[in-house]
Amino acid sequence: EYFQILNDKNTKFNNVTISFDGIDYFATFNIDFAEEEWELTGKNVGCDINSNVNGWLVTSDEEKEYFDIDHENQMVKLINRIMAKCTNGSKKWKKQKIRLLKWYHQRSNKLDDYIEKLSTEMVKKYDTIVFEKNYSKIKILIGGEQNMVFPLTKFITKLQDKFARHKPQAEGVVFVDAKYTSKKCHFCANINHELDVKTRKWKCPNCGKTLDRDINAAINILNRGDYGNSLENAK
Structure with a gap:
């Protein structure tokens, strides 16, 4: 839905804000657009x-x-076990921390995407x-x-x-x-x-x-x- 809005010729872009959370960059768009009416x-x-x-x-x-996010949760659990065996702040520990944050993001994004699609469908x-x-x-x-x-x-x-x-x-x-x-x-x-x-x-x-x-x-x-x-x- 959001990609359709961004690609609509009637969408007016006011400004874009770029943010960084330590792993990924995000773009926040401030736009004006006409809402699509559903029958x-x-x-x-x-x-x-x-x-x-x-x-x-x-x-x-x-x-x-x-x-179901069991796979994502199992990966979070596995990485936490690996980090527990590493020296806090070491190179290996920092590497695993980045992996952990990525799985947290993947889990959160999967849930957000599911809610977005199901709410639209209903x-x-x-x-x-x-x-x-x-x-x-x-x-x-x-x-x-x-x-x-x-x-x-x-x-x-x-x-x-x-x-x-x-x-x-x-x-x-x-x-x-x-x-x-x-x-x-x-x-x-x-x-x-x-x-x-x-x-x-x-x-x-x-x-x-x-x-x-x-x-x-x-x-x-x-x-x-x-x-x-x-x-x-x-x-």
Whole structure:
């Protein structure tokens, strides 16, 4: 998206700032440009947020998002072990430190690129994206042995920013109370109070439907925002 903006003939460049972080040089462009408007699709989606093992984000369209930086984290761990065996400040130690910084950058860039692409894809596809309102308290661990916390607030801010810039007429990001969305059957609205946290698939004791816990929750989140086949009046 950013390369398209820079190459657009209508983009006006005001100034460029060059910075250096000790390894790489970066160029920051100050520009004026006309925002591209994306067409409304009439589609809405509910999103359930959970652990990366089962898909950190699961939608009411039965799509599951995974993100893996285990390789990057393993390299960081390996280089830290090598540095621990070197004399602090030695030539070998300094060389490994540069390697370490490069892997930190690669890990960060991979995550930023993923968030950029996924947020663009979702805003183009949907006019309304419904999340549980306590999302800021949810910690999504990614990356294997050396887990990082997925920057969920950053991702949702990206969605909101792109709706404002490219689809200002759309409903955009909406938040709802997610109470019982995992335990409530979206077919019959019965709440399974006996459902435990570890169970990923369950059979509704009332209607007999087999449910994927996360997809069921995402559908209920969508319904709770009144963008799906709402069962809000059911107990």
